[in-house]
Amino acid sequence: MRFLKKGEKEKPKSQPSSTTKGHPELQVVSGAQISGQQPRQPTPQPQQQQQNITLPNIKYKIAVASGKGGVGKSTVATNLAISLASAGSAVGLLDADAYGPSIPTMMGIQEQPKTSPERKIIPLVRHDIKLMSIGFMVPEEQAMIWRGPMLHGAIRQLLGDVDWGELDYLIIDLPPGTGDVALSLTQALPLTGALIVTTPQDVALADVRRGVAMFERLGVPILGIIENMSYFLCPHCNEKTEIFRADGGKNTSERFGVAFLGQIPLDAEVCTAGDIGVPIVAGHPESPQSEAFGAVAKELGVVLEESGEEDELTIL
Ligand SMILES: Nc1ncnc2c1ncn2[C@@H]1O[C@H](COP(=O)(O)OP(=O)(O)OP(=O)(O)O)[C@@H](O)[C@H]1O
Ligand SMILES: [Mg+2]
Numbered sequence: 001m002r003f004l005k006k007g008e009k010e011k012p013k014s015q016p017s018s019t020t021k022g023h024p025e026l027q028v029v030s031g032a033q034i035s036g037q038q039p040r041q042p043t044p045q046p047q048q049q050q051q052n053i054t055l056p057n058i059k060y061k062i063a064v065a066s067g068k069g070g071v072g073k074s075t076v077a078t079n080l081a082i083s084l085a086s087a088g089s090a091v092g093l094l095d096a097d098a099y100g101p102s103i104p105t106m107m108g109i110q111e112q113p114k115t116s117p118e119r120k121i122i123p124l125v126r127h128d129i130k131l132m133s134i135g136f137m138v139p140e141e142q143a144m145i146w147r148g149p150m151l152h153g154a155i156r157q158l159l160g161d162v163d164w165g166e167l168d169y170l171i172i173d174l175p176p177g178t179g180d181v182a183l184s185l186t187q188a189l190p191l192t193g194a195l196i197v198t199t200p201q202d203v204a205l206a207d208v209r210r211g212v213a214m215f216e217r218l219g220v221p222i223l224g225i226i227e228n229m230s231y232f233l234c235p236h237c238n239e240k241t242e243i244f245r246a247d248g249g250k251n252t253s254e255r256f257g258v259a260f261l262g263q264i265p266l267d268a269e270v271c272t273a274g275d276i277g278v279p280i281v282a283g284h285p286e287s288p289q290s291e292a293f294g295a296v297a298k299e300l301g302v303v304l305e306e307s308g309e310e311d312e313l314t315i316l
Helices: 073-086 148-160 180-188 202-218 248-256 268-276 288-307
Strands: 003-005 018-020 023-028 058-065 091-095 124-126 129-133 167-173 193-198 222-227 260-263 313-315
Touching (some): 058 073, 073 193, 073 268, 193 202, 222 288, 248 260
Parallel strands (some): 058 167, 058 193, 091 129
Antiparallel strands (some): 018 023, 124 129
């Protein structure tokens, strides 16, 4: 393992030929590129090779990923972001899930962001978090058919054309699996690292391996594994019931030699809070569920501090 300094300069942007509804600043590449004549998918490269967005005013750029869908990435990303902000950090949250952007719903905001005189997109602010989502910019059915080049252009613009300002953390919620968005993201920006969210069952854990392998291949450090829906905490007697397999995430993190950042209980309120747009950490900060998210946020801080990884360093 060795450390390298980043140093690539911004390359000129490709000329986009289509614009997003009501928001010409977020321009995406040619529509013809989704019509079967797509260039070959780029071969995954180590982080360093093609990146030219640096965001030096953001200390930690962290992707939230999973090998499997529906394990709670977006729930974890929103509540983790709010936990970090309530502990005093400046936090941005980028919903990079073109195929099912859920952050606007979970954060209770559906507006079109405005543009600054410098033609930068101004992120929306909710629960003290700066927010951007593909879902703010284009109708869902349009983004759903995007593939490689279209996604690549959109991801680059959500990173580079947004006025994120100074942040301690930019949390980036990815779609499930090991697809185009993760590839575009790692090609556009040097990430501090990735968090893998899983549930405790074997079927989900098998997919963790794929996620870990993908980030390793892309040269992105895994900052840790978060186990969601770990147990049910009875609201009446506080008894803990492990509905799925006990400690699956913890054992898996040991197997991969990555940090285990904590367990989040399965709880109807976590789900309802996301549906009504007030994540549990914002609505019920004193609840045991919020404490679990807070513990994960704290553990993440410890891992980052111990690894000494900041914007200037990338593990290859
Ligand atoms: N700890 C939890 N307790 C109860 N419900 C939860 C919990 N975590 C997530 N959920 C619910 O599970 C569903 C899926 O969660 P979420 O959308 O966060 O998953 P995801 O991994 O982002 O999904 P996708 O792969 O589709 O992006 C949502 O309805 C969410 O409210
Ligand atoms: Mg999601």
